[in-house]
Amino acid sequence: MNMLMLLLRNLARGPSTDAFPFGDTFTPERLRGRIRFDPELCTGCRLCAHVCAGDAIHFDETDEGLRFTLWHNTCTFCGLCEHYCQTKAIHLTDDWHLAHLQQDKYAMIEQGVVAPAACAGCGCRMTAPVPALTALAYRAGNRRIEHLQTLCPDCRRKAGVTGGRS
Amino acid sequence: MSFIARISQRSPWLYRINAGSCNGCDVELATTACIPRYDVERLGCQYCGSPKHADIVLITGPLTLRVKDKVLRLYEEIPDPKVTVAVGICPISGGVFRNSYAVAGAIDRYLPVDVNVPGCPPRPQAIIEGIAKAIDVWRERL
Numbered sequence: 050m051n052m053l054m055l056l057l058r059n060l061a062r063g064p065s066t067d068a069f070p071f072g073d074t075f076t077p078e079r080l081r082g083r084i085r086f087d088p089e090l091c092t093g094c095r096l097c098a099h100v101c102a103g104d105a106i107h108f109d110e111t112d113e114g115l116r117f118t119l120w121h122n123t124c125t126f127c128g129l130c131e132h133y134c135q136t137k138a139i140h141l142t143d144d145w146h147l148a149h150l151q152q153d154k155y156a157m158i159e160q161g162v163v164a165p166a167a168c169a170g171c172g173c174r175m176t177a178p179v180p181a182l183t184a185l186a187y188r189a190g191n192r193r194i195e196h197l198q199t200l201c202p203d204c205r206r207k208a209g210v211t212g213g214r215s
Numbered sequence: 216m217s218f219i220a221r222i223s224q225r226s227p228w229l230y231r232i233n234a235g236s237c238n239g240c241d242v243e244l245a246t247t248a249c250i251p252r253y254d255v256e257r258l259g260c261q262y263c264g265s266p267k268h269a270d271i272v273l274i275t276g277p278l279t280l281r282v283k284d285k286v287l288r289l290y291e292e293i294p295d296p297k298v299t300v301a302v303g304i305c306p307i308s309g310g311v312f313r314n315s316y317a318v319a320g321a322i323d324r325y326l327p328v329d330v331n332v333p334g335c336p337p338r339p340q341a342i343i344e345g346i347a348k349a350i351d352v353w354r355e356r357l
Contacts, residue, residue, distance in 0.1 A: 069340050070347045071265050080338075103304065103311050103335075120257035123308040148332045148345035150352075151323065154307070157333065 076143050081126040083144040087162035088119050090138035093176040097130035097139055106130060115163040115176055121147060122157050136181040169196075170204030220357045223270070226259040227318035227353050230269030234286045234322065236276030240303035243274060246339050247346075253339040255289065255346060266292040271349050274326075277312040278319045281340040290326055296356035298328045298349045302342060307331045314336070 066076050067123050093115045104187040105124040109116050130139045149157060166177035187194055197205050229248075229272055233241055247253045248262055266289050278286060290299075304310035306322040313320065322328060329352050332345035 065251055066257070067252050070258075070343055117244050120308070122331065123304050124333070125304065125311060127335075132353055132354070142333075145334070145338055145341050146344065147334065147337070148330060148348055149343055150330055150348065152329050153322075154331055166314050190298065202288065 050144065051145040076145065079142070080143040080145060081128050081141040083121065083142050083147060084119055084124065084126075084130070084159050085118065085139045085140045085142055086159050086161040087140070088163045090136045090179055091117065091137060091161070091163045092138075092179050092183055093114075093163050094135070094150060096133045096135075100129045100133050102127055111162065113162045114165040115126050117159075118156065119157070119159040120155075122128065125179065135185055136179055151171045166199075168201035168204055169199035170208070171201060173201050173203075219343075221355075224354045224357050226228030226261070227270035227298070227350055228263045228268050229255070229260050229265055229271050229273060230263055231291055232272060232274045232286055233282075234274055234276035234306060235282050235318070236303065236305060239274035243336045243339055243342060244275070244302065247342045250339075253343060255260065255343060256342070258346060259266060259352060260305070260346060260350075266290075268307065269293045269297065270353060271298045271300060273300045273302050273324055274328075275308045276321050277309050277315075278325070278345060279317055280319055281317075283319045283325070287325060296353070298353045299326055299328045300345055300349045301328050302332045303337060303344065304333050304335050310335065310344065340343045 095108050098108055103123045103125045105120050108119070126141065130143050131137070131141050140164045147157070159167070163176055167173070167194045168175050183190055183194060183198060197208060200208060221232055230239070233242055247255045260271070272290065272293055277334045282347045301307045302323055305312060309318060312318045319325070330345050334341055337345070
């Protein structure tokens, strides 16, 4: 009797096979897939490249600014980069459609250029701290902190010693 | 198109080579084949035990030096035309084992790869997607 009930229930339920690739499939809410990079939020601390297990993240200096490159073909999707990114410039989306033909192998990258800023003190090129980072470090900003943000590390050090009376 | 080519394009047989994999991708391949939820045989595929019967080769693992010669020998035994699928980031680029003294590195240095399925390991649906792409390549080759 029990088996009959089970049979009837399975008959009513229909096939349990996922319709993919002929139809839709489910995606778990916290699936770690294709990585997105937001250069607006990146401060160029390079912690993501440091913690990357697969050595998938590389930074290099270009004329346009600091360039972030991530190659999905050596990324383990562990999510450490997102975990350690203080400003959440790196985000792992739930897009898992990553299978590709061999000719696209080196096109499977995520790239972004962090625009450089000019130092308010000496005018040199630098990667400016983003507001999200200072909001984390100092809950309420003040005018001095806002001023220090516009300076390069050397000028900031000088300003720190002289108390901002440079 | 000959009769045999016409019928064989509907049933490419799969063959799996473990080139020093950690077994993560192999478990996902077994899941894709054996669990009714994913059931790769809907695509007309079937796993076969002999390289002589294979049409689509699924390679996992970073190609360790210990298995390199064996993998290349096995690959030679598979009759042409064949389609090669690299499953997981290890055969594609070496993955986390890249630059290791014990690993020969990316598999496309030694074999012609057609489809890559990145992931560590890729989820069963991603593997099915890769196999579907491989079947398209397979149809063009026949």
